Amino acid sequence: MTTPSSDAAYPFEAAPVPISTLTDETGSISQDAISAYVKQAFAMIRASHGWAKGKVIKTEVAPVQSFKGNSVHKGRLAKCGWHGRHSVHPPSEAKGLTWDDFKAGLLIDHPQQETEYISEMTAANQIDELKKGVAEVWNNTYNLPSLTSNRDFLELLITLELPPHPTPYSEAHEALVLQQLRGESLPASEPQSLRSFIVIQQPVSHDKCPHxxxxxxxxxxxASVEAISETQAGETDWRMFLQSDASGRIPLMFQEMAMPSKTAPDVPCFINWKSSKKATGKEEAQKSVPAVAEPTGAETQGAASTAPIDSQHATGSSAAADASAPAPAAGVDAKTTTTDEPAVA
Incomplete structure (x- = not known):
């Protein structure tokens, strides 16, 4: 299966698009632009299943299948293919990480958190907000080895949590997502629907961030897409692909040869970082739980004399439960906090 053609008005490719062509008179991203990038990303995800498979790269957390799609572009980008990877992560083999943990680390505060687990990425600065929580422009900075000039990227970042669907990224799912983007009410979720989200990045040019x-x-x-969904078996399915132009003096031939091995390391880097952060969050939450002092006889009598009969029983039971609760009870709260509301890097 070949790589889908790029939208003429809103091209999805490793070449900068003027931000003014993607926004309306208020400076917000236009409905047409965001819909066009979602359509292209979904088409790319479906097409990638038929791309040529490359090496399976073994990492400490999972085997990562590499694959490549041809370029459909002209000029310089005709030499830049689409490179991808695919991995599946059951919690038992992902250091306990669940789909919610992947969501917390990859969907929420995406560029800020990348600086914590990608060693070469030294800064992520927001340049513009086109639609709060959905479309933003970021300048990401990378410090590379001494023989290579440092790089920076100016990217439109689109992050979307998608409506649950039995077949994530299918044509039927795409139609549902576009319906959601138009602000239309959605039907009730179908049986065995699965959660998913998508992260789309497209290079742009912007007056606020010159070279x-x-x-x-x-x-x-x-230009890149990350598609993360849960499976019926409770695993996390992580698919990513990108087209890249490093610019500078690096010959495209060498860049293309190196790409398959460059996409896989992010997988163990993310899982190791997120599992460590999750464990640290649990420890900190456990440390912050205050000790429950044993009530004195006078305090017990005072409480009994003023509380109604029904609440005497409830209060006593709760106090006993709190006093005897082991430390893991705090870990439950920490897990929820870490998963749903990760700290901003």
């Missing part, structure tokens, strides 16, 4: 060559950075470009 930073005076600071020693070469402006590079990539």
């Amino acid at each position: 930073r060559s005076s600071e020693g950075y070469v402006r590079a470009y990539y």
Whole structure:
């Protein structure tokens, strides 16, 4: 299966698009633009299942299947293929991480958190907000080995939690997502529906962030999609693909040869970082739980004399439960907090 064609008005490719062509008169991303990128991303996800498979890269957390799609572009980008990876993560083999943990680490505060587990990424600065929580422009900075100039990327970032569906990223699911983007009411979820989200990045140009060559950075470009969904078996399915142009003096031939091995390391880096952060969050929550003092006889008598009969029983039971609860009870709260509301990096 070949790579889908790019939208002429809203191209999805490793070349910058002027931000003014994606926004309306208020400076918000237009409905047409966001819908076009969602359509292209979904088409790319479906097409990628038929791309040529490359090496299976073994990592400490999971085997990662690499694959490649052809370029449908002209000029310089004709030499830049689409490179991807796919991995499946049951909690037992992902250091206990669940789909909610992947969501907390990859959907929420995506670029800020990347600086914590991608060692070369030194900064992520928001340049513009086009639709709160959905579409933003970020300038990401990378410090590379001494023989290679440092790079920076200016990217439109689209992050969407998608409505549950039995077949994530299918044509039927795409229609449901577009319906959601139009603000229309959605039907009730079908049986055995699965949760999913998507992260789309497209290089842009923006007046607020010109090239930073005076600071020693070469402006590079990539277009990418990350599609993360849960499976019926309770696993997390993680599929990513991108087209990249490193710019500068790196020959495209060498860049293309290196790409398959460059996509896999993010998988163990993320899982190791997120599992460590999750464990640290539990420990901190446990430390913060105050000890419950044993009530004195006078306090007990005072409480008994003023509380109604029904509440005497409830209060006594709750106090006994709190006093005897082991530390893991705090871990439950920490898990929920870490999963749903990760700290901003």
